[in-house]
Amino acid sequence: MSRLLSRRTLLGTGVVAALGGAVGCAPVQTKYQPSGEGIVDVVVPYGTGGGTDTWARFITPYFAELQPDVDRYQIENLPGGETITGTNAFVRAGVTNGRQALVASATTYFQSMLGQSTAEFDFARMEPLALNGTGAVLWTSAESGIRSIEDLMGNATQYRYGGMSASGLDLVPLLALEALGANVRGVFGMEGRGPTRLAVERGESDLDFQTTSSYLSQVKPKVDTGEAIPLFAVGSLENGEVRRDKNLPDIPTFAEIFEGLGHRTERQELAYSAFQSFVVPGFFYQKGLWANAGTSSSVIETYDELVSELNQDDQFLEEAKDALGGYDLVSGSDAKADFRRALEMDEDVLAFTKTVLEDKYDAVLD
Structure with missing residues (x-):
């Protein structure tokens, strides 16, 4: 031994x-x-x-x-x-x-x-x-009406994102959705990722964000049967560049999706800059x-x-x-270099993030 x-x-x-x-x-x-x-x-x-x-x-x-x-x-x-x-x-x-x-x-x-x-x-x-x-995946139920990430770009129908706290790890997918221009309402206060997953399965919310291990064990089997749809993964950081997650090679990263967009508004650019900062310490x-x-x-x-x-x-x-x-x-x-670089947010990016949290999701920041 x-x-x-x-x-x-x-x-x-x-x-x-x-x-x-x-x-x-x-x-x-x-x-x-x-x-x-x-x-x-x-x-x-x-x-x-x-x-x-x-x-x-x-x-x-x-x-x-x-x-x-x-x-x-x-x-x-x-x-x-x-x-x-x-x-x-x-x-x-x-x-x-x-x-x-x-x-x-x-x-x-x-x-x-x-x-x-x-x-x-x-x-x-x-x-x-x-x-x-760790990695993570934004996913939806086939019953939600969302068929692909394109359905979250300037969508007229407002979809519900279920989470624990807007200023916690849920901030990362919320910023990604802002960068897409998605029409989303947050439903917070759930006790963990198990309840957020179940909320989608029961039709109580439309979007959920699961870490890789939970996605592979709890959501992927439903993807295989057509009951769930993965929308994007955060990916992983390799030599300062975001790559597809080796554990989720078939799911595009959010970086791939955003960089493939055509016209992007200033608000979308600010949201993406904020996403890039928070995803590094939040997940990578x-x-x-x-x-x-x-x-x-x-x-x-x-x-x-x-x-x-x-x-x-x-x-x-x-x-x-x-x-x-x-x-x-x-x-x-x-x-260290990647981590510290992520913390160097421009003042306007930080101000944007706080505004989204306070005005849209009623988060209390002091």
Whole structure:
């Protein structure tokens, strides 16, 4: 039995999860207190059991196993304020020696990008250590009356998009629909992607956005029977260029669709620029392990090596299929330029995005 497998087996007993759960109920610390020698503290600004928390608990034991001076990563869940509470606590601590890290996801990135007044963090300055993206598909039911993406270009019939929150991950497909000039009404407040999918299947909404893994397992079988229709995928980022998703090779990317349009209004161009910015942290690099600005270059180089080693480990790749969603683990150094470029939105693009959220979808931004 390999060392990686033995560590993963230990996780399965719930030992590390129990440690994380024990600190998960603790109040936010005003001053960082290291857990001890050989322990890397990890702030997860989400509650236990969600996708980001699960990702953190899966990936960190592999990092620990490959570092002789690290015994374990200790998860501390600090939810609140739509992930702002825990992330603020992390940046206030200002640890730059690699003994504390942050696990962040799209919700956290968007708080910073949208200029939420209580967010004290800036991912354009922080250091990504390891990132993991995912794809996604906009789809519809055959009963909706939508037959192709062309039916969403200046459509007279108003279609319903069902989602969780306009300012969360749903912002990406909403901006794509704005770029098409689609006549769409948002229906929000659903509890997850399962309910948004079921809403389309029941005829309660017309459009839904599912990550690749959920699309392949829950929607693709209905595509095969003619009950569902895929409209576009976000694709994946390769060397700074959007390509078709290797897991969804037959579905065109939104970039392909938009670039093939004829006349485009200024509003459509603004929407597409916003889409391009938010899709990078929202999907291409959706989850990640982060360090504070000013972190030692030796720490960053260590994670580059760890990611490279894991990506060449067949056992890890097999065990990581579900956790990584069929996508690669990416070193922070390789992704940093693309990530930071996406955050450099023009003021008019940001203003447009906020206007759409506030005026069309009644999102509260401060």
